[in-house]
Amino acid sequence: MRIEHDSLGELAVPKDALYGIHTLRARENFPLESIKNDPELCKNFLLVKEAAAIANMKAGAWEDKRIPTAIISSCDYLYHNFSYYHQEFDLPALQGGAGTSTNMNINEIIANKALQELGLPLGDYQYISPNDDVNKSQSTNDTYPTAGHLTMIKFTRTVMDELSKVILTLQGLATKYQDVLKMGRTQLEDAVPTTFGRSFKAYASILSRDMDRLAAVCQELMTIPLGGTAIGTGVTGSRSYMDTVVDELATLTKLPLKQCDDLVDGIQNNDCYVSLSNAYRSLAVDLSKMSNDLRLLNSGPQDGLSEINLPKRQAGSSIMPGKVNPVIPEFCTQVAYQVMGHATTVAMAAEAGQLELNAFEPVAFYDLFEDARLLRKALHTLDKNCLQGITINIERCITMVEHSAETATALSPVLGYERTTEIIKESLRTGKSIRTLVKDEISQEKLDELLSPASFFVK
Template sequence: MRTEHDSLGSLSVPRNAYYGIHTVRARDNFSGTSYLNDHELIKNYLKVKLACVRANQQAGNWKNKHIPAAISQACQDLLTNFDKYVDEFALPAIQGGAGTSTNMNVNEVIANHAVEILGGKKGDYQLVNPNDDVNKSQSTNDTYPTAGHLTLIQLTGALLQTLEEVIATIERLAFQNSETLKMGRTQLEDAIPTTFGRSFGAYASLLARDLKRLKVSRSELLTIPLGGTAIGTSLTATHDYLTFVIGELRKITLLPVQRCEDLVDGVQNTDEYVHLSNTYKSLAVDLSKICNDLRLLGSGPQDGLGELNLPQRQAGSSIMPGKVNPVIPEFVTQISYQVIGHDTTITMASEAGQLELNAFEPVMFFDLFDDARLLNSALRTLNDHCLKGITVNKKRCRQMVETSAEAATALSPLLGYETVSQLIKEALREQRPIRELVGNRLSGSQLDKALSPKAFFVK
């Protein structure tokens, strides 16, 4: 063991650990959770630290040029060989202190690796200090949200790609079934016939709007508070450092990031996380709606609607032989509920921010990271294990349309609303097809034209 000290006293730290006393305190203080910091958050934090050390180096903020060189090399090595050092960053994700524990954990690991590079022993902070050197010109207030933004940009980008694939699959289903007639329903009651082309097309349009909203939310995250240091004042940051640091981060991340126009606002307010959470929630709600439809349309197989054939993925009962459940839509719907619940947490955490800083960014980031991954998983599973294998039971759909009294709505322009109402009542009472009841009121060609698939949609 080695002994390290801070303003609260001294603690023992494992001799070979790259982390230090702040990490030990955090692990002890927040030990009630098994949720650890996201690996992508740490990688992006390392990129932020690399940008900061390079900016400080350009600004001439070290007399000893070996220190920034060692810090820069340490950041790059930790990024390149992250799996080797991953346990050094094992810190609870949900923590008090607005992310200070995470920032100091990263500072300590970088510092001790830089100390090694300079030939020293871990804990020899005379060579490279976690606060004075690695954290130079920075604060948790600006670096933690910046790393969070980079992570959300990355995760939302992956989500967008998967969502585009799902939309493409649904559009293919719409094209393949453009003239496949089915009964439309409102309030779960028969309405008028429509086509599966239209139904699938509506799903594609719905998800396309989600795609647009996600793109807007992602673009907002490109504005970062880096350079704001403590509460957005830029205290301890030099003018030259502020000039260089955003450009350095752009080079490292290849992202068009830009600094907040108002750094005080950028550090204390978290409305962009609420907006992003709302777009995640909107997508979750829409996915659940679509999956509920798929379950209804595929219900049966004998005594349900049975209009869609969903891929059979696994046996559905421990007691009923041959039963198959719609497990993929059920999986997606449950993920949707989780994301919707997270939105409440994020809303309350954002609202709870007080004065110049929001202390609750850790739980917001934790839930937002989880949302992006959950939704990505849900979309990919839905696409690969359900949507791509869906087929339409055209015989069943045709039968339901032909025996539905409400299909007679198309006859209203020819026979009048009152006459058609009486025909529908008669059809329902006698359980006879509407065609039989029309009799000689219309010719065969008129009836065929009025009840053809093209009669139920206008292009």
């Protein structure tokens, strides 16, 4: 063991650990072993620290150039070998202090790795300090949200990748079934016929709008508060550092990052996280709506709508032989509920950030990262295990259309409203199809035209 101290006293740290006393205190104070900092957040924090060290070195912040060189090298090494060192970053995601524990965990690990590179003892902070060197010209106030932004951008892009596949599959279904008639339904009651092509196209359209919302919020997240240090004042940072650190980070990440025009605003206000949460929630709502539609259309197979067939993925009952449930849409809907709940948490966390800093960013980050994972996996399984295998019961759909009284709506321009109403009533009373009831009034050729898919849409 080695002894480290802070303003509160001393603690014994495992002698080979790269982390230090601040990490130990956080682990003791926030006992959430199952809820850890996301590895991507920690990796992105390493990039933030590397960019800061480069900017500080170029600004002439150290007389001894071995210090920033070792810090930069350590950041790069830890980033590219993160899986080997992941236990060093093992810290609860939910923590008091607005992310200070995470920032100090990163600082300690980098400092000790740099000391190790220079052949100095771990914990010898007189030469390379977690605070004075690794954290030079920085604060948790600006580095923690910056690392959060980078992580959100990466995760959101993975959601967009899976979403694009779902949209393409739906567009393919729309083309494949563009002329297959089905009954439209409003308030779960029969309406005029539509086509599966139109239905699948509508799903693709709403998800495309979700894609646009995600792209817009990704762009919003490109604006970061790095350089603001404590509460956006820039205190302890040089003008040279403040003017270049974001450019250095942009170079490392290959992202078009820019610094907040108002650093005080960028640090104290979390509306961009609410924007991302709302975009995730909108996607979740739309995903659940579509999933529930698929369950209804698949219902049966004998005594439900049974207009479509969802792929059979697993046995659906421990007691009823042969029963198969729509498990993929059910899974997606449950994911959606979780994301909707997180949206409430993120909104409350953003609202509760008093005055110059929001202390509740950790829970917002945790939920937003979790949202991305949930949505990405839900979209993936929906596409692969459900949408790609959908088939249509075409004959059943035709039968339902021709026996639906509402199909007669297409005949009213020819027969008139009153006669059409009589036909509808007779169809409901006798169960005879519309085609059978009007065969003596409208020619077969004209009837085929009136009951074709094209007749139910504006020319």
